[in-house]
Amino acid sequence: MTTLQTQTTLTREIAGRTVQVNEEGYMTQANEWSREIAGAIAHDEGLLDLTPAHWKVIEFCRQTANGGKSPTLRQITGGTGITTKEMFALFPKGPAKKVARIAGLGKPEGCV
Amino acid sequence: MKKLLILGAGTAGTMVANKLDRLLHADSDDWQITLIDQHPIHYYQPGFLFIPFGIYDKDDVIKPKRDFIPAGVEFIEATIEQIEPEHNRVHLGNGQALAYDFLIIATGADIHPEQTPGLGEHAWGHSIHTFYSLEGSMALFETLRTWKGGRLVLNVVENPIKCPVAPLEFLMMADAFFCEKGMRDRVELVYATPLPGAFTKPVAAHMLNHLLAEKNIKVEPEFMTERVEPDAKKLVSYDEREIGYDLLVSVPLNMGAAVIGSSGLGDELNYVPVDQYTFVSGKYPNIFALGDAAAIPASKAGSVAHFAVDTFGENFVGYIHGQELKPLFDGHANCFIESGFGKGLLIDFNYTTEPLPGRYPLPGLGPFTLLEESKANHWGKMMFKWMYWNILLKARELPLPAQMSMAGKQLAGK
Numbered sequence: 452m453t454t455l456q457t458q459t460t461l462t463r464e465i466a467g468r469t470v471q472v473n474e475e476g477y478m479t480q481a482n483e484w485s486r487e488i489a490g491a492i493a494h495d496e497g498l499l500d501l502t503p504a505h506w507k508v509i510e511f512c513r514q515t516a517n518g519g520k521s522p523t524l525r526q527i528t529g530g531t532g533i534t535t536k537e538m539f540a541l542f543p544k545g546p547a548k549k550v551a552r553i554a555g556l557g558k559p560e561g562c563v
Numbered sequence: 564m565k566k567l568l569i570l571g572a573g574t575a576g577t578m579v580a581n582k583l584d585r586l587l588h589a590d591s592d593d594w595q596i597t598l599i600d601q602h603p604i605h606y607y608q609p610g611f612l613f614i615p616f617g618i619y620d621k622d623d624v625i626k627p628k629r630d631f632i633p634a635g636v637e638f639i640e641a642t643i644e645q646i647e648p649e650h651n652r653v654h655l656g657n658g659q660a661l662a663y664d665f666l667i668i669a670t671g672a673d674i675h676p677e678q679t680p681g682l683g684e685h686a687w688g689h690s691i692h693t694f695y696s697l698e699g700s701m702a703l704f705e706t707l708r709t710w711k712g713g714r715l716v717l718n719v720v721e722n723p724i725k726c727p728v729a730p731l732e733f734l735m736m737a738d739a740f741f742c743e744k745g746m747r748d749r750v751e752l753v754y755a756t757p758l759p760g761a762f763t764k765p766v767a768a769h770m771l772n773h774l775l776a777e778k779n780i781k782v783e784p785e786f787m788t789e790r791v792e793p794d795a796k797k798l799v800s801y802d803e804r805e806i807g808y809d810l811l812v813s814v815p816l817n818m819g820a821a822v823i824g825s826s827g828l829g830d831e832l833n834y835v836p837v838d839q840y841t842f843v844s845g846k847y848p849n850i851f852a853l854g855d856a857a858a859i860p861a862s863k864a865g866s867v868a869h870f871a872v873d874t875f876g877e878n879f880v881g882y883i884h885g886q887e888l889k890p891l892f893d894g895h896a897n898c899f900i901e902s903g904f905g906k907g908l909l910i911d912f913n914y915t916t917e918p919l920p921g922r923y924p925l926p927g928l929g930p931f932t933l934l935e936e937s938k939a940n941h942w943g944k945m946m947f948k949w950m951y952w953n954i955l956l957k958a959r960e961l962p963l964p965a966q967m968s969m970a971g972k973q974l975a976g977k
């Protein structure tokens with residue numbers, strides 16, 4: 452019989468603060484997030500300099516997060532006026548996932 | 564006399580019409596219920612998946628809508644041109660304007676291949692197919708009958724989509740189909756998904772990732788299709804990745820009905836934002852949305868519509884008598900996943916509980932196995948067609964609770 456640990460509390464120190472994360476390193480408590488933490492995570496993701504365009508997207512995600520879940524790419528592009536193509540330039544290799552991580556929100560998920 | 568309008572006679576609209584006819588007409592004639600839909604045919608949409616492989620044909624998946632509409636409900640076959648929520652009025656394509664006291668929107672979701680460059684153009688129905696419509700499934704059946712093999716790519720353009728597990732089911736059934744035809748060695752199966760993987764929930768991923776590896780189905784994760792090049796036969800993503808194909812089976816962008824958007828009631832995909840526990844619009848307390856039309860974080864699936872209608876019916880009766888709506892709907896979904904070779908999986912989950920292993924509906928006994936392949940699950944899926952036509956659409960009682968139960972599920976460390 453398979454038994455699995457479904458609820459694990461892991462913590463990590465980011466930008467001098469201890470925050471709760473899941474196994475994949477996504478923050479699980481949206482209220483522990485700060486701009487300094489965002490900068491540090493972005494740095495880890497290879498984004499060394501967050502421009503006003505990056506912040507526009509991050510702030511939009513923070514404002515529209517539903518129950519800690521990041522908005523979809525379409526919601527982001529519709530809400531910020533930044534095109535999907537530009538999103539891939541700002542957050543290369545999977546912008547929806549990358550933005551979710553930097554904004555301290557859950558990654559995009561399916562039902563299973 | 565109070566007027567209730569239901570827009571859309573698909574799965575959710577038909578079920579809620581039956582449910583409310585029973586509840587509102589039980590002991591009074593105070594309510595007039597009107598159901599509006601432009602099409603006379605009801606489709607058993609879960610059956611579309613079986614048509615490309617010759618398991619079902621057209622007759623399995625279509626019946627007249629009127630067969631499922633109770634005598635106490637007026638049915639108008641017309642297009643819906645405009646909803647005026649400020650005036651409690653709906654304009655129809657036949658020139659009628661209908662006033663309402665309460666409005667239930669159940670206009671569903673549909674595919675939009677025209678939203679992706681190159682997808683719904685000259686190769687559509689030839690080297691590019693879909694199984695998200697009856698016509699599409701039938702055309703794909705014809706193509707698969709004589710296909711010589713090559714690379715079959717299934718791509719999901721964007722989420723949310725109706726029946727989120729259907730792409731996986733299609734690929735696992737295709738694996739079995741080509742094996743049985745003795746040509747599996749000449750077919751490459753590829754799943755291009757915008758999600759980070761085929762399975763994104765931790766327990767499901769842990770238990771099911773091996774299935775795709777065993778079946779030699781390759782996954783191309785985080786593939787956001789920007790365009791299709793139908794002549795070069797390749798998919799191109801926003802980050803410039805390319806996937807060549809010989810046969811593309813696509814799940815195009817899904818959107819709600821255009822009239823939702825043009826009436827100012829929709830989100831960016833023309834779904835109606837409503838409370839995820841009660842289905843009431845945040846803006847108009849006499850408007851509700853059920854089924855795929857609702858912008859809620861639940862799966863767009865028939866089982867969700869069934870459980871939703873189950874909780875909504877009693878809630879609505881209290882509401883019209885002045886009571887507050889209770890947060891009854893928990894996001895419950897229950898989906899069989901056909902996995903080929905006469906087997907299937909079953910998942911049961913809600914807003915807060917991811918799919919877990921165990922037995923359903925009877926703890927320890929089943930007969931269905933959660934997150935685990937079994938023959939019983941396959942038979943459950945095949946029996947489901949009869950259940951749909953004979954029980955679910957008519958909103959007859961099922962001995963299964965609307966809310967998800969933890970009984971029978973295996974938890975961490977237990």
